Amino acid sequence: MGTKLGFLVAGLVIAALPVLAHHAFGFQYDASKSMTLHGVVTKVEWTNPHAHFYVDVRDENGNATNWNMELASPNALRRLGWTRDIIKVGDEVSVFGAPAKDGAKMANARTVTLADGRKMVAGLAAESEKESGQ
Amino acid sequence: MRKDLATALCVAVVLILSSILAVGQKKQEEHEPQGVNPAGGGVPAVSLKHLEAKSSGPTPRTADGKPDLSGVWGPGLNMGSIAVNLKPGEELPLQPWAIKLTEERSTPEAKRTDPKPNCLPDGVPREDPFPYKIVQTPKLIVFLLEGNVHSYRQIFMDGSGHPTDDLEPSYYGDSRGHWEGDTLVIDTIGFNDKTWFDGAGHPHTEKLHVIERYQRPDSAHLEFEVTIDDPGAYTRAFKIYGHSPLLLNTDLMEYWCIENGAQDLIHIVK
Numbered sequence: 001m002g003t004k005l006g007f008l009v010a011g012l013v014i015a016a017l018p019v020l021a022h023h024a025f026g027f028q029y030d031a032s033k034s035m036t037l038h039g040v041v042t043k044v045e046w047t048n049p050h051a052h053f054y055v056d057v058r059d060e061n062g063n064a065t066n067w068n069m070e071l072a073s074p075n076a077l078r079r080l081g082w083t084r085d086i087i088k089v090g091d092e093v094s095v096f097g098a099p100a101k102d103g104a105k106m107a108n109a110r111t112v113t114l115a116d117g118r119k120m121v122a123g124l125a126a127e128s129e130k131e132s133g134q
Numbered sequence: 135m136r137k138d139l140a141t142a143l144c145v146a147v148v149l150i151l152s153s154i155l156a157v158g159q160k161k162q163e164e165h166e167p168q169g170v171n172p173a174g175g176g177v178p179a180v181s182l183k184h185l186e187a188k189s190s191g192p193t194p195r196t197a198d199g200k201p202d203l204s205g206v207w208g209p210g211l212n213m214g215s216i217a218v219n220l221k222p223g224e225e226l227p228l229q230p231w232a233i234k235l236t237e238e239r240s241t242p243e244a245k246r247t248d249p250k251p252n253c254l255p256d257g258v259p260r261e262d263p264f265p266y267k268i269v270q271t272p273k274l275i276v277f278l279l280e281g282n283v284h285s286y287r288q289i290f291m292d293g294s295g296h297p298t299d300d301l302e303p304s305y306y307g308d309s310r311g312h313w314e315g316d317t318l319v320i321d322t323i324g325f326n327d328k329t330w331f332d333g334a335g336h337p338h339t340e341k342l343h344v345i346e347r348y349q350r351p352d353s354a355h356l357e358f359e360v361t362i363d364d365p366g367a368y369t370r371a372f373k374i375y376g377h378s379p380l381l382l383n384t385d386l387m388e389y390w391c392i393e394n395g396a397q398d399l400i401h402i403v404k
Contacts, residue, residue: 048393049253075264075280075387076181121180 029098029108037067037107041091046084049073053087055095068106069095071122080121091115097122182208182265187380190354193316196270201316201350204270206385209261210358210376215334216259219360219374227369232337239335249329253391255305256282257329258322258344259360259374267386275311275318281389289320296323303340305329318348331362339366354380 039057051071056064071077074084087093094113100106109122186208194202212218217226228236238244250256256279264280275289289311296308301324308324325342345361356378363371 045394048389049391050394072181073281073389075389078387079181079185079384 028100028106030101031098033099034096034110035099035107036094036096037069038094039064039067039092041087041089041093042066043089044087046074051077055093065105067095068104069097069109069112070106071109071112077122082120082122086114086120087112095122181263182379182381182384185381185384187354187382190352192353193350194353196272198272200313201318202270203268203275203318203348203350203356205356206265206267206381207356207378208265208381209263210356210378211259211261211374213261213332216332216336216362216374217334219376220372221375224372226336227372228336229367229369232367235337236335239330239337244335248333248335250282250333253283255285255329257305257325257331257338258287258307259346259362259376260329260331264389265381265384265386278386280386282391284389296321303327307342307344314347316349318346320344320346320348322346337367338362338364341366356380 037055037057039055041053042056043054045052051074053069053071055067055069057067058064072080074082092115095107095109096111096113097107097109111119112122113119194204196202217224220226239248245251250260250262256262262279262281266280267278269276269278271291273290273292275291277287277289279285279287285306287306287309289309291311293312294310296310301308303326304324305326305328307322309320309322311318311320313319322344323342325338325340325344327337327339327342329338330336331338342362342364345363347359347361349357351357358376358378360374360376361371362368362374
């Protein structure tokens, strides 16, 4: 598992996520799709309005692509049990989330499985406000 | 023979346990957090759901016998569109120009101008997926807002009316409150026209007059009705309804939208 940094896109699952997030999740991410990415954390931004972290995801040839994972806001993450140092550079994580609509290497993280196996509710979708009527 | 049987039994147990675990895993995946109930109304964001009071008691009261609305509350409206908070079957009585403007605001480009992702105040009655806190005193009630920007609303309970001279239009307006039995009634005028009512972009003008009626029927729930009267944008007054859950074991936290808002706004709308 440790060396198997495969590009694990778990299929574009039609997940029927009737949610949009605080900052208009629906414009940026495709809520009808979901994906799982597995890789090594390269950077963490614990910032408002949304936290981000970046993950190097390697394909079968070992080539790394850096993905920007967008999370909820730090206050929301704290209430979900996160701390600012829960993810560190070098950690190996799995991220389940929704991809960007425009094909950018970005995803809205919904759950993050940490290096120690804990599965954390994470993302903008989780922090979706009631902006579902747009 | 007995050993073979024991081995077979062990294998069977392992297989059964494995399948149970697999089903459990699948169930976990199926129950990935779904954000909020799209039906809205009283269902807060996932990060607040587990903080909702699980049991309730009688309405707390202050020394003077009024309901005590103090507490940390979850958002109580669906803010995708305020129309969701109307009574079933009702429609927003928009004037033609307001219909046109709402349509114009439906494009991703136009959403850039929504004050909310630009980290400006929400106005009334727009909410965010964050708690708000009510601090109640006999002469003044304060709504402390965790987001969209840290802000506050002052509700003057001293019997004074709205200022008679020209009010400087503001995001939260001028609020005066009084009690009608166990109902807190808040009358607000003096709004600017810079906010959108919701993510759908429903507009309002400076003629907006909002009357909120809050009740705490038990310790764990805040029920409210909001009358929106804006003859500048709507053909008649209308009412929306909200339900806020009491949140326990949390308090307001810092949230500074502006910190990195410009970057996230670019991400959102590009």
